[in-house]
Amino acid sequence: MSAADRFTATYLIETPLDPRKVAEIMAGEQSSGTFTRVAGETDELRDRTRAVVISVEDLDSAAEPSLPNAWLARKGVEGPWRRARITLSFPVDNVGPNLPTLASIVAGNLFDLGEVTGLRLESMALPVAYRRLFPLPTRGIAGTRRATGVMDGPMIGSIIKPNVGLRPFETAELVGRLCAAGLDFIKDDEISADPVHAPLAQRVPAVMAAVRRHQDRTGKAVMVAFNITAETDQMRRHAELVEREGGTCVMVSLNWCGFSAVETLRRSTSLALHGHRNGFGALSRHPLLGIGFQAYQTLWRLAGVDHMHVHGLQGKFAQEDGEVVTSARDCVTPLADGIDDRVLPAFSSGQWAGTAQPTWDAIGHDDLLFMAGGGILAHPGGPAAGVASIRQAWAAVAAGVPLSEAAKSHDELAQALAFFGKSGG
Template sequence: MERITAHYLIETPYKLEDAAAVLAGEQSSGTFVSVPGETEELKARFAAKVENIEELETVSNPSIPGDSNSSSYKRARVSVSWSIENFQYNIPALISTLQGNLYELRQFTGLKLDDFDLPLSYSEKFRGPVFGGKGTKGLAGVEEGRPMIGTIIKPSVGMTPENTAEIVKELLKAGIDFIKDDELMASTANSPFEKRVSLIMKEINKYQDRTGKKAMYAFNISGDLDTLRSNYESILKHDGSCAMISINSVGWAGVKAIADLGELSIHAHRNGWGMLNRHPLLGINFPAYAKLWRLAGVDQLHVNGIRNKFWESDESVIRSIKSCSAEFLDYKDLLPVVSSGQWGGQAFDTYKFTGTTDLLYMAGGGIMAHPSGPGAGVRALKQAWEGAVSGKTLEETAKKYKEFAESVQKFGNKN
């Protein structure tokens, strides 16, 4: 029988073998005490198995509350497997097992889901991304060899549809590939969703008629299922190509229901990520997180950025970008959405450490606050990436391009 294997980082004052056995028992057929009905035959078929324990360092203080009357806490990588019979291709049930009550177990003073492996049969039950990274770039008319260049509408909330459409018009003239609603913008008192879509897509469609290029706009459709579907239909009605969903707010089942419609590229915003990941020994790491959302069928997923404005390390961001194209069943790659305090200066290290241009490189302030205006901000980002891919240094690129040189003068001291 096929099995699913999850990989955890753990910390415990107990023997590693004992703690791992508690995890396996709690997350399958067992409980804190033997019960009638938990026969050897049942356990052989449905009980989780500890597959591997790799001992790491020992520390003197617990990372999170637990059984902490000890002077030493052992850390390890632990792999646990379950029969596929336990889930029957039910992803919420799988999530409840991989990320459920195990976080509550007092035997652990640290526990984090790092990654998991699924049998190939899952790809027969879940379609995965319809467009993926390359398909999304194709929808926006972005040629190979460079990333999509994008921005976020700022201020985040408060502008009217007319205000927003004017900004979009200016960005289109500069050759922007991608624009998105801020995650805080859904349908507000002064910017109803339907009207915003109508006015923005009017500008995008007019620009396409003149130039042949159709930029992608990610409208935030987040809401209950009725709202999700209604907003999705509004985008289709006005010939849009992308819907944005706050995936942690909407949830796996809701996101999949919309992704299964298959007509728009799904831009997955991970706001709330810090709540799930910021503690080094609690929550979930990006490789596992990305797999769950690939199963749901999203096409684009936020990964933060090099030298970002938040807490996440460059090493974590690089691992996240690479996770989007890591082999997973037979699914298309995700498009990593690189953002958070980005301007052209980080393009050089982003390319150096990942070696890919199959990404969406987004700058809010890095475009909108460019000293010569948003149009120059778009050009500066394209220039930065051209320099990075061609092997030029930041300094050489700044000497070659006026707009990028202005970016260096404006933003260079922020990194």
């Protein structure tokens, strides 16, 4: 079986046993094997369907296990607790174009194996032919630029605040003000989907009326990501409503809707799918448990999302800047050679004009969505000045001009640097 017929997954494991033995157990458990050979498990079947170990890289060891393990405790197995990086190769034909099953193979019962006290899926690599079995983004980076009319530089966005509580007409009024402030993108908060006080059936028409009025006045089409997170059929109906009202984007809380629901939604609409990753911390924050972002975004890109949240540099969440940077790079790296399936990295959380410089320095491009809540709405000159300060900051860093220098000729940027307490330059 050639490499074109197989995909690979790389893991970080911790175990008191021989990592090579554990790697073989992992390969068997997630393909044709179990803890013992069974009837019908012929050599031919194993050759055709078994996962194989590609590599085992020994790392460090620890005096204490990262996670509890009753299986090892019953057997009286003690440390040291050896760590290793393992790469497994799986036959594509074991899965086919079945995303939930793919996820269960690379990230299923492995987390419960008795032989490990830590296991983390770090990355995946797919052959070209297999990638082509899944949908591509309908909008992605280029399509989002066309929809917003922003062909150069970052797309600047904000989030509707307060998170919840605004009625439909109040939400529409705020969206109108944000459009007038010069934004390219506006989104619902992830905790506000279809509340009783602002149901989507009323909120979408009200908001889109404000968006159309702004477009009629200025020619600018602002993209609004309506949070339609719900049961699958409800999401499809909400997406249809957004399309009827002339909208271009919907937002989904990926982890709580699931692969099947998002795949169904993708097949049902050509709207941009803004993938919100809330809950990802539960999957990723422990260094020896869960799923790293490269593998996580690979699975969700196979579902057909167009935008992926990566948090933000120097932001309010727990992730280190290095993780944010690698996440953004993952989004703009094709999953297979010759296929443009890049998705738009969405930066958010604590972003403002001053974080433009470290973002540019780290990733070196502006194919991104740069979202700021307080960095726009709390600007002392008002939302329009907040948007202007961010645009001024990005123009400066792209030109190689320190923000402190650019602020001398841009009042909005100068106010932002003074008010938010960092020079950024």
